[in-house]
Amino acid sequence: MAHHRLAPRQYLILGLVALCAPLGDTCLSRGMKHFPPIHLAHPGELVAAVFTPWIGAGIALLIGFFASYLTALSWADLTFVLPATAFGNVIVALLSRFWLHEYISVSRWAGIALITLGVGFVAHGPSLTEEVAHLPEKEHVS
Amino acid sequence: MMHPTPGFWASAAMISSVVLSSTTGEVLTAAAMKSIGDLDEIRAREGMKGAIKAVITCPMFFAGVFFLAVAFFALLFALNHLNLSLVAPASASLTLVTNAIAGKIFLKENVDRRRWAAALLVCLGVYLLAI
Numbered sequence: 001m002a003h004h005r006l007a008p009r010q011y012l013i014l015g016l017v018a019l020c021a022p023l024g025d026t027c028l029s030r031g032m033k034h035f036p037p038i039h040l041a042h043p044g045e046l047v048a049a050v051f052t053p054w055i056g057a058g059i060a061l062l063i064g065f066f067a068s069y070l071t072a073l074s075w076a077d078l079t080f081v082l083p084a085t086a087f088g089n090v091i092v093a094l095l096s097r098f099w100l101h102e103y104i105s106v107s108r109w110a111g112i113a114l115i116t117l118g119v120g121f122v123a124h125g126p127s128l129t130e131e132v133a134h135l136p137e138k139e140h141v142s
Numbered sequence: 143m144m145h146p147t148p149g150f151w152a153s154a155a156m157i158s159s160v161v162l163s164s165t166t167g168e169v170l171t172a173a174a175m176k177s178i179g180d181l182d183e184i185r186a187r188e189g190m191k192g193a194i195k196a197v198i199t200c201p202m203f204f205a206g207v208f209f210l211a212v213a214f215f216a217l218l219f220a221l222n223h224l225n226l227s228l229v230a231p232a233s234a235s236l237t238l239v240t241n242a243i244a245g246k247i248f249l250k251e252n253v254d255r256r257r258w259a260a261a262l263l264v265c266l267g268v269y270l271l272a273i
Contacts, residue, residue: 029226073175078245079242093227102227115235118262118263122256125257
């Protein structure tokens with residue numbers, strides 16, 4: 001497998017994927033906390049939530065994420081893009097702790113550290129699976 | 143507004159729904175983008191309109207978007223009942239593992255030891271996040 005080096009612009013795209021997703025998730029969480037518990041019997045309430053400001057902002061950020069994500073998938077493997085952008089989990093934890101004031105236990109911090117380590121592992125590998133060229137069969141010279 | 147915390151199985155079901163629909167959507171989307179080719183090159187050659195046209199004329203892309211939309215509403219439902227610090231990392235990380243398996247089987251990606259090691263580290267990380 002050849003080692004595909006990424007251009008700075010491609011790292012920027014991966015950075016956008018990593019940033020927009022957790023920021024969007026945080027906005028969604030903030031928006032959904034203002035709703036009473038939604039039950040499966042009333043799915044229409046979920047659609048109504050889409051038109052609230054926090055959920056709207058979350059969706060806008062997730063559209064930004066999706067555009068960057070599609071671009072990244074066009075030049076890198078899915079199994080490279082997803083782990084490489086998993087650093088967003090650390091951003092989610094920091095936002096949960098300092099913005100949403102959720103409690104993060106020591107074991108959750110350890111979990112986040114392991115995820116980050118996993119990201120580091122995969123990010124040092126090749127970004128794209130090399131297609132194996134199918135060479136024509138050796139011609140028989142008569 | 144504070145909600146009563148759901149039990150283990152209810153939480154697992156909510157997170158699993160997000161993971162399974164998300165994996166299906168991501169594999170279909172990745173297959174679509176591979177069939178389209180490098181978007182940066184298409185944009186350089188045919189402009190932004192050409193890049194958008196290449197994406198929206200691919201049926202597999204819409205199949206992927208459908209499952210990603212299902213995953214989105216499953217995520218909204220889960221966020222309504224569970225903390226973000228559990229739902230977001232757990233679903234994202236488990237999706238990573240299911241994607242490694244699906245990527246190897248369906249996309250024929252070279253999931254080498256480095257990528258499997260990353261998946262295992264993430265699995266352990268998810269376990270620590272959930273306890």
